[in-house]
Ligand SMILES: C[C@H](O)[C@H](O)CC(=O)C(=O)O
């Protein structure tokens with residue numbers, strides 16, 4: 001079957017929430033004294049926006065085929081990622097068939113390897129890859145999850161990330177992941193407060209509801225070990241991203257130190273099969289958490305997931321909305337998914353990438369039927385009422 005070829009690749013930057021979900025207004029739980037590697041500096045402790053967490057904004061990649069069909073995707077990376085997409089990556093797509101995603105991925109990765117490999121460049125590459133899968137699905141009239149092999153279960157189950165696991169429990173989620181508020185620079189008092197917050201939440205949700213702590217790379221092995229040991233009596237299910245993503249040795253040590261039954265998770269800032277191979281072969285964690293928009297897109301996630309599956313590890317992607325939903329429903333070793341609560345007080349379910357996507361499905365009672373994904377591509381449209389800025393052309 002001859003599909004239309006790729007005619008144009010375009011990249012835009014958008015401000016205000018969406019894929020750059022840290023780009024929120026004042027008073028949002030996601031910017032309220034959350035422990036980070038920058039918390040050692042008191043002036044950057046209260047707000048992550050103060051050190052520039054939202055400096056980039058969302059990257060929107062559009063790929064138009066010769067018949068006018070448009071695939072698109074959103075991720076983070078903003079204006080610098082627009083430059084990379086327009087000035088470097090677009091050449092590997094235009095004039096090609098959208099079925100050639102393996103070769104396109106390979107050329108995007110190896111042509112940028114001398115300045116890429118992780119971070120911003122792989123975010124940009126992931127955005128292109130996801131837009132390509134969206135285009136392919138739209139041209140074939142198939143949802144991405146069909147192209148990935150089809151659903152292995154009838155519905156997705158979600159845990160919620162946010163400041164109010166107690167409310168998430170009432171909304172039907174299977175667990176709640178809270179941000180850790182105090183890092184090592186806040187000393188023993190900060191550690192007591194972290195444990196007190198966990199204990200308070202445990203008393204609200206009862207003994208069986210999953211509670212997790214997201215440490216956003218803020219800790220060292222010693223602090224993380226002490227936190228894990230003290231959190232164990234409050235039934236902490238997992239300790240997430242406790243250390244720098246570069247500290248594979250530290251993660252291996254933390255996994256050895258963690259109390260029996262408590263899971264160590266990480267990987268949302270890791271990228272590619274080679275990065276995840278390190279996490280897996282060094283036995284750094286129990287669950288890997290690639291972000292589909294940051295790890296290399298769906299093309300790379302297929303490989304990352306197969307590596308994990310062969311080692312009996314779970315893959316529970318970080319956030320990533322529809323890009324994650326279409327993958328998780330197709331894999332046995334992804335038994336549940338994350339839902340980031342983007343309402344400022346984490347007190348209601350709103351679409352994760354609002355306002356950038358139209359038709360973005362949301363969990364109901366903590367679940368989503370596979371049929372909610374039954375639209376071509378990733379099943380969403382770009383909201384063209386938001387301000388799209390195209391800083392570069394080619
Ligand atoms: C809540 C965390 O600090 C971060 O904003 C999101 C995250 O790491 C996650 O959803 O996982």
Ligand SMILES: [Mg+2]
Pocket residue numbers: 214216240241268318
């Ligand atoms: Mg996290």
